[in-house]
Amino acid sequence: MRLQIALPALLLLLHSFLLTLAFLLPSHQHHHHQRRCPSLALSSTTSDKPLVAEGIDIRCPSPGSPTPLAQGRLVVAKPWEYNHFTSKSCLFLYKYDPETGSRGVVLERPTAFMLSELAPPFASSVFGNHTVFLGGEQGGDLAVLLHPYEQIPGVRPVGGGLFYGGLKGAEVMLKEQEGKREWSWSPRSLSVSYLFSFPPSCPPSLSSLLHSDGKADHGLDPNKFKWWFNYMSWGPGQLEEQIANGSWDVMEGGREGGEGVAGAVLRQGVALERELWKTLRRHYLPRETGYDENGEEE
Numbered sequence: 001m002r003l004q005i006a007l008p009a010l011l012l013l014l015h016s017f018l019l020t021l022a023f024l025l026p027s028h029q030h031h032h033h034q035r036r037c038p039s040l041a042l043s044s045t046t047s048d049k050p051l052v053a054e055g056i057d058i059r060c061p062s063p064g065s066p067t068p069l070a071q072g073r074l075v076v077a078k079p080w081e082y083n084h085f086t087s088k089s090c091l092f093l094y095k096y097d098p099e100t101g102s103r104g105v106v107l108e109r110p111t112a113f114m115l116s117e118l119a120p121p122f123a124s125s126v127f128g129n130h131t132v133f134l135g136g137e138q139g140g141d142l143a144v145l146l147h148p149y150e151q152i153p154g155v156r157p158v159g160g161g162l163f164y165g166g167l168k169g170a171e172v173m174l175k176e177q178e179g180k181r182e183w184s185w186s187p188r189s190l191s192v193s194y195l196f197s198f199p200p201s202c203p204p205s206l207s208s209l210l211h212s213d214g215k216a217d218h219g220l221d222p223n224k225f226k227w228w229f230n231y232m233s234w235g236p237g238q239l240e241e242q243i244a245n246g247s248w249d250v251m252e253g254g255r256e257g258g259e260g261v262a263g264a265v266l267r268q269g270v271a272l273e274r275e276l277w278k279t280l281r282r283h284y285l286p287r288e289t290g291y292d293e294n295g296e297e298e
Helices: 007-034 050-054 167-177 204-209 238-244 275-283
Strands: 039-042 074-077 090-097 101-106 110-114 131-134 138-147 155-159 162-165 226-234 248-253 286-288
Touching (some): 050 275, 074 275, 090 138, 090 155, 090 162, 090 275, 101 238, 226 238, 238 248
Parallel strands (some): 131 226
Antiparallel strands (some): 039 286, 074 090, 074 248, 090 101, 110 131, 138 226
């Protein structure tokens, strides 16, 4: 979906990007020549997995058997990755196609803005106070919405137990849970176009939800919807080449069908400071020569 971003907020956002760039580039440019560092043994036992307590199940890569790329996988930056968007970051691949390319979002780059500040038409939305995360450097004004609810009309599965889109249905169902009248709006009034609506119009199954006056329990938690502004994109073969050159580790959920990563992807808050990246590097991935167990250069 595309958002008409408020100009003052966009300028502030661009300013924050420049500050991030100025801060990160000087300390990471010199790592470029270290892309093929060999790996050592895991820095902690395989039973020591702190994410399990949060309901997150991520499988450690098997030595000598790298995890293949697929939709719904995590890609974790190597300690020497220097790109200012992806340095010390984890990304979730919500699209992977060897013929058309891949898309992913950086998981732990919160902006200082709520959705209603970047897109004022969302001021009365149930998502208006959600923090918007910076997903990457491509996309123009594209917003990415991920959540774990397959029962919402208009969503499409993206792997890892997560689903993309379904904004209109989610708004209706969450309003019903709150016992409020249906929020009346149209894509034109919100300046939102639903690029990935499946199907693009409101499905017939949603009509039964539009006239409910009482509370309903659809099992939706508004805190499990996460928003990103923009994304990272790779053309055919580009991500594969970067992995072969030693820029990324690929990880998958430890449950059937690769599920188990949703809790990691949907982490909220403005205080996140590469916590997931540090945890995965310390407890789940091999330690790299020349770097300590937290992925910092020795």
